[in-house]
Amino acid sequence: TSPTAVTHSIADDDSNCLKTSGVRSQDCPSHSRTSLQSSHLWEFVRDLLLSPEENCGILEWEDREQGIFRVVKSEALAKMWGQRKKNDRMTYEKLSRALRYYYKTGILERVDRRLVYKFGKNAHGWQEDKL
């Protein structure tokens, strides 16, 4: 019954993007491994931004030249960070607090737009080919 099988969600939550899909298990020979090994939050974000395979639309460059990026899926980002730190209580609210502390150290610079951040002078390794 209930003929209203009106599909599932269009946006479907991204609980886990890579896996359960027809994604070949062996695509990227180089790096990969469903977890980026970066000790610090900003490095984790940077590496995620630099590896589309793991990113799955969670982060997106707004201006690659200037290092401006946007958090597209805040909840998903928090979950990934939580996985990395083995903390399932992580939320975007808490993650963003840590991100705001980076403004003081120059790792990030403030951008007056929701969910948008920019790498600062003290952040490195995000540029196409710095130097």
Place this chain on the structure above:
DNA sequence: CGATTCTTTCCTGATT
């Protein structure tokens, strides 16, 4: 062990 740095948790209030 103590100090420092980074992150997490919580909170109140403002803004979108």
Place this chain on the structure above:
DNA sequence: TAATCAGGAAAGAATC
């Protein structure tokens, strides 16, 4: 209204 943003404060974790 629900999300986000702003920071202060304090606790926790990892390092040196």
